[in-house]
Amino acid sequence: MSLKKALDDCKIDFDRCVLVTDLLEEYKLSYKEVNDVLEAYIKDQEPAIKFEKRFLVHGKRKTQGSDSGEDLYSVVMENKMQDWLAKVQDAESQLYSVKIAGGTKAPAAIFKPMQHMEVKLAKVEQRPGAGKTVPSANGVTPSNGVKSQPNKSESSKSVVKLEPSKSSLKAETTKPEAEKSAATKSKSSPETKKTSPKDQASKAKPAAVKKGSINSFFTAAASKPKDVKATPSKPASGTMDNFFKKQPAGTNKSPPESEDKSKQDAPNPNKKEAAKKKSPSPTKKSTAANTSMQLFDEESAAESSDEEEKLDMLRRKVIESDNESDLEKPASSKRRRISDSEDEEQPPKKSADEEVITVDEEMDTEPANETYLDEDGFVITQRKPAKAQPVKKKVSPKAAAPVNKKKSPPSSAKAGKDAPKTKQAGIMNFFTKK
Amino acid sequence: MFEARLGQATILKKILDAIKDLLNEATFDCSDSGIQLQAMDNSHVSLVSLTLRSDGFDKFRCDRNLSMGMNLGSMAKILKCANNEDNVTMKAQDNADTVTIMFESANQEKVSDYEMKLMNLDQEHLGIPETDFSCVVRMPAMEFARICRDLAQFSESVVICCTKEGVKFSASGDVGTANIKLAQTGSVDKEEEAVIIEMQEPVTLTFACRYLNAFTKATPLSTQVQLSMCADVPLVVEYAIKDLGHIRYYLAPKIEDNET
Numbered sequence: 237m238s239l240k241k242a243l244d245d246c247k248i249d250f251d252r253c254v255l256v257t258d259l260l261e262e263y264k265l266s267y268k269e270v271n272d273v274l275e276a277y278i279k280d281q282e283p284a285i286k287f288e289k290r291f292l293v294h295g296k297r298k299t300q301g302s303d304s305g306e307d308l309y310s311v312v313m314e315n316k317m318q319d320w321l322a323k324v325q326d327a328e329s330q331l332y333s334v335k336i337a338g339g340t341k342a343p344a345a346i347f348k349p350m351q352h353m354e355v356k357l358a359k360v361e362q363r364p365g366a367g368k369t370v371p372s373a374n375g376v377t378p379s380n381g382v383k384s385q386p387n388k389s390e391s392s393k394s395v396v397k398l399e400p401s402k403s404s405l406k407a408e409t410t411k412p413e414a415e416k417s418a419a420t421k422s423k424s425s426p427e428t429k430k431t432s433p434k435d436q437a438s439k440a441k442p443a444a445v446k447k448g449s450i451n452s453f454f455t456a457a458a459s460k461p462k463d464v465k466a467t468p469s470k471p472a473s474g475t476m477d478n479f480f481k482k483q484p485a486g487t488n489k490s491p492p493e494s495e496d497k498s499k500q501d502a503p504n505p506n507k508k509e510a511a512k513k514k515s516p517s518p519t520k521k522s523t524a525a526n527t528s529m530q531l532f533d534e535e536s537a538a539e540s541s542d543e544e545e546k547l548d549m550l551r552r553k554v555i556e557s558d559n560e561s562d563l564e565k566p567a568s569s570k571r572r573r574i575s576d577s578e579d580e581e582q583p584p585k586k587s588a589d590e591e592v593i594t595v596d597e598e599m600d601t602e603p604a605n606e607t608y609l610d611e612d613g614f615v616i617t618q619r620k621p622a623k624a625q626p627v628k629k630k631v632s633p634k635a636a637a638p639v640n641k642k643k644s645p646p647s648s649a650k651a652g653k654d655a656p657k658t659k660q661a662g663i664m665n666f667f668t669k670k
Numbered sequence: 671m672f673e674a675r676l677g678q679a680t681i682l683k684k685i686l687d688a689i690k691d692l693l694n695e696a697t698f699d700c701s702d703s704g705i706q707l708q709a710m711d712n713s714h715v716s717l718v719s720l721t722l723r724s725d726g727f728d729k730f731r732c733d734r735n736l737s738m739g740m741n742l743g744s745m746a747k748i749l750k751c752a753n754n755e756d757n758v759t760m761k762a763q764d765n766a767d768t769v770t771i772m773f774e775s776a777n778q779e780k781v782s783d784y785e786m787k788l789m790n791l792d793q794e795h796l797g798i799p800e801t802d803f804s805c806v807v808r809m810p811a812m813e814f815a816r817i818c819r820d821l822a823q824f825s826e827s828v829v830i831c832c833t834k835e836g837v838k839f840s841a842s843g844d845v846g847t848a849n850i851k852l853a854q855t856g857s858v859d860k861e862e863e864a865v866i867i868e869m870q871e872p873v874t875l876t877f878a879c880r881y882l883n884a885f886t887k888a889t890p891l892s893t894q895v896q897l898s899m900c901a902d903v904p905l906v907v908e909y910a911i912k913d914l915g916h917i918r919y920y921l922a923p924k925i926e927d928n929e930t
Contacts, residue, residue: 657926657927658827658876658924658925658926658927659924659925659926659927660715660878660922660924661715661922661923661924661925662713662714662715662922663710663714663715663716663717663796663904663920663921663922664710664714664796665922666903666904666920666922667717667796667797667798667799667904667920668796668797669794669795669796669797670794670795670796670797
């Protein structure tokens with residue numbers, strides 16, 4: 237594919253910094269050709285889109301008393317180029333990189349969901365690192381670095397090393413969000429129903445889950461809170477099946493006050509987000525429901541902003557109105573915790589399920605949300621608290637539906653189905669008496 | 671007068687081990703050609719046929735045809751008293767109601783004899799027709815034993831499917847499905863490791879794992895086992911006893927239950 241075609245087809249993402257050197261390599265063209273094509277393209281686009289260009293300035297440093305100075309290479313912004321050209325002797329400049337001016341709109345939000353969908357359509361599970369990959373069609377694949385922070389990675393590369401660590405950190409933080417939004421999209425489109433196991437769980441349709449698959453097991457486990465609620469006094473029976481089902485219930489059987497706590501936290505994601513702003517590291521360490529309780533305790537003690545007071549008010553309202561759904565609360569609180577922290581050490585089955593739930597929530601509350609990066613590079617999604625109550629209602633059917641799944645244990649009825657009915661013949665049928 | 675002497679008691683021990691799980695009692699038919707045993711298991715699903723040729727014995731004498739009904743459990747107990755290297759001699763008088771089993775150590779220093787009561791067993795002998803089997807598989811006996819043991823964990827039944835590609839043993843149950851395929855070996859240095867398939871037409875038959883596992887008790891007798899199959903005909907599992915004869919197990923296949 238020629239560079240011109242790639243440009244015409246919008247295959248090159250100028251939201252990220254496009255290095256001319258990368259284009260040279262990618263399209264095996266001479267500098268002049270690339271420069272001409274790029275300049276022409278930029279000129280075409282220029283009135284509508286503002287580009288930020290950087291130039292490589294090469295010259296000799298002017299030193300006192302000597303004619304021949306040291307060679308100097310510098311990558312400078314377009315507006316500062318004239319100064320640099322004046323500063324150095326025998327100065328020459330070449331286009332070095334191009335990107336859309338102020339193009340900080342997160343490419344992840346646009347591209348990652350697309351990529352995610354592609355993966356889903358192909359019925360392939362997304363690899364853990366897949367979120368970080370750059371679309372290969374961009375033409376500047378290897379050098380562009382992190383999608384989410386084009387500015388920083390670019391600046392660190394081209395001019396000065398400003399914040400090398402930050403860009404990588406942010407790349408990590410943006411990933412889950414991209415996945416969330418991807419999942420949100422997938423939920424809305426019917427064709428992705430079968431593809432993603434997470435979606436299956438989120439749909440809470442028992443028929444969609446394959447018998448005996450690991451997926452069915454996970455969803456069955458996640459469905460337990462509802463089950464426990466239905467028969468709260470039932471003791472654990474001896475079967476293995478029951479044992480597994482009881483496990484998640486055990487996590488729910490936390491002391492009532494802790495449930496309340498988590499209940500309080502569930503509808504107020506802002507609180508945790510705010511807490512995370514302050515201390516992201518403890519969130520990562522927490523693993524179980526208990527620890528999350530402690531975490532929330534700390535948070536509530538630590539916070540005293542106006543925003544927090546508002547949230548507290550809302551929380552109280554929620555508690556008053558939602559006393560009956562106490563068993564769902566621990567799950568939701570934990571879920572929120574997971575959605576906040578990436579490095580959560582959770583049993584995979586839970587995190588898988590809960591992530592999906594979080595995604596669903598996001599979808600519903602999305603118009604009211606505000607997402608930004610905090611100082612520490614965490615993605616903070618601020619939700620309008622008023623949306624919190626419907627969110628809970630969303631969760632409950634999910635927990636209810638897998639109850640049906642439990643009725644189809646993976647192994648039970650299989651033997652009868654696949655083994656044709658046979659009876660043992662007698663040896664006398666085949667041999668005659670002497 | 672009947673007298674049969676074997677150089678090693680271990681062979682007789684192995685023979686007894688190979689049949690005593692299936693048969694509680696059996697009649698040894700002695701003639702000048704050798705010793706034969708044919709008996710069905712209690713459920714009449716399988717049949718054991720043992721042939722010990724007279725020329726395989728160190729000494730064999732049978733003046734008159736003799737049928738000796740024996741409790742195989744009792745006989746196995748007696749044979750346990752023998753060392754593997756001992757010579758074993760079975761003796762019986764004509765029309766006697768006892769059989770004497772004598773063990774002599776290799777250096778003749780120890781001689782022990784055991785007398786066991788014979789039984790009058792009213793057992794029917796079945797005529798086994800000559801059959802041209804569609805598939806005859808020869809494979810290592812150990813391998814067959816392993817396959818039967820492994821597949822028994824999955825199901826009560828094993829499906830044996832023999833095609834030109836090889837032989838496939840399958841079992842499907844609550845745990846899941848197991849398939850073990852054996853292809854015909856090209857060339858092997860050791861004959862006992864070869865898998866050889868002679869096939870006229872493909873056959874797929876279902877058999878009860880329990881019996882197959884009982885048959886594999888004969889594995890110590892032979893390095894190779896021969897499975898002969900034909901549609902709607904009992905499977906024949908044959909273990910050769912070197913220089914002495916063979917033991918054949920017949921197992922009725924499982925047939926489709928049309929009633930349900």
